[in-house]
Amino acid sequence: MAGTPITDSNEPAPGRTRRYRSSEVVRDALVNAAISEFAAHGFNGASTRRMAEAAGTYQSQIKYHFNTKDELWRRCLDRLLAELDATIAEATDHSRNDPLALVDAAIRGLVRFAAKRPQLSRIMMHEATSPSDRLTWLVEEHSSQRQALLTRAWSELRKSGAVAPIDSGALYHTLIGAASLLYANAPEAQLMGVDPSDPELVERHADALVAIFLSAPTTR
């Protein structure tokens, strides 16, 4: 079976340069190219031939390394979600005990990730507009746990009244939407005179989200 056990040292036989890239490298290049292609055009609109070209290889390599377009798509999401988890984990590293500080850090991490890797938001927005096996897989494999985690943390904070009164059913999509649409729709924002790649804008955006989500309700 191809690539399952990476046995070799992947060294180009001392002194010589490899002519064939290792499975790992090609798979990596294909996943990266596919992430951009899926994000830009959705699953159906994405072309495996364009992916292969961007990765500097051949379309038939997708069958060889991933078997189908569908499985390649799943590997793309595995990678993106692992990156998201890593970013959030890093951001919340120093606030393990204070629940409010933890959510604060998580929101900022979410915004920064959406800015750095808008492809994840784009793919999810493409996919979640109509039912499919992929969407079912995505929710079961990934979305559900994240939503449960957020909802639990939020209802805990709600008890102490330190947080905005947001319906628990709407919370997840409200926060994700507020945090990521600006970057998912960056090409539109650019045309409107906004530059979502500006790091200072990202920080101001994160500040704003923390301010509106993590503030006790005010009576007018």
Add this chain to the structure above:
Amino acid sequence: MAGTPITDSNEPAPGRTRRYRSSEVVRDALVNAAISEFAAHGFNGASTRRMAEAAGTYQSQIKYHFNTKDELWRRCLDRLLAELDATIAEATDHSRNDPLALVDAAIRGLVRFAAKRPQLSRIMMHEATSPSDRLTWLVEEHSSQRQALLTRAWSELRKSGAVAPIDSGALYHTLIGAASLLYANAPEAQLMGVDPSDPELVERHADALVAIFLSAPTTR
């Protein structure tokens, strides 16, 4: 030219039933079918044959009535955005003078429209992920004015301090994202056990957005 001047009374010649539908009716059916198709699969993934079948007609009718898939797409957005304008205008009808009440009503109208017509959000999210002539048209024709309107109203309210401190560059997408992702991604929400078609959820969602956007900043 077909259908430009609707001269006739469109009456089925007393007693008899028409065998041909009028241009107006077919165009209407095609636009409706196309809106759903574009929303579900994006521009490239949408099939003109499926649209025609859903509209009870033939694919070649699209060429006849709209010339190209591209022009049909533009007519879909003209209609959706007209509907959005009508909904917002109706919602803000009774608060012409009080700027704060006006934005309050506009936010609620936006949420209700996103819930009622998720297709607009879906199409925009599909389209805004990568540059295209359609996106340029969309921004120039529609998005820009709306953003300018919102930004102006917001900065006015900011002066009186009655409103959350949100960066003006990020405001538009933050609000739209918070208001519409839940409905744009309704199939995902359903799988997660949330029902975005529940009118009470929609109202609670609108309440929450008004609460977090239209509240003076609190210091912690």
Add this chain to the structure above:
DNA sequence: ATCAACTTTGTTCGATCGACCGAAAATCTA
């Protein structure tokens, strides 16, 4: 009733899609 305008219907075209196959080339193992 006639005729021009409008609408429907069926078909064809070239292009692109994902999946698949097999032989050649390179690499690793023994």
Add this chain to the structure above:
DNA sequence: TAGATTTTCGGTCGATCGAACAAAGTTGAT
């Protein structure tokens, strides 16, 4: 070095796409 394994590379297959065309059928005005 010989043989087994991995990777590359070019090509083919049926399906579907948007666009286009040409008749044929329907309608309303004259």
